[in-house]
Amino acid sequence: MSRPTRRRTAVLSVALLAVASCGADEPVRFQADGAVQLECMQHQSDPPGPDYTDPERADLGRNLTVFKYYSLNGATGYCDGSGPRDADRAWAEFVAAQTGTDRTVSAILG
Secondary structure, eight states: OOHHHHHHHHHHHHHHHHHHHHTTTOOOOOOOSOSSOOSSBOOOSSOOOHHHHOTTTOOHHHHHHHHHHHHHHTTSOBTTSOOOOHHHHHHHHHHHHHHTOOTTTHHHHO
16 A cells, blocks of 8 residues: 555544544533523423533533523423423523522422
């Protein structure tokens, strides 16, 4: 195998590894219907991950979106008529811890 061919093979291998690992550590994203008041809320599928909770990775703008969402909708029920699930409670606890009050999420926390 010639040097250019080896180099191309090595570059291709690294590129394939990078693509294969992209989905391995998918960040959790808060699921919101925008910064609007809703008639009902959808359940969150995952609790907050390090992109929200780790001070080294957290993004203030992203976290403010979560806080605004709960300020507008925290007392609103869920569209399926059931109560909050574990992931919903985890987000509510996150909001209460970060804002220093559970006022906007007290209906979720019970």
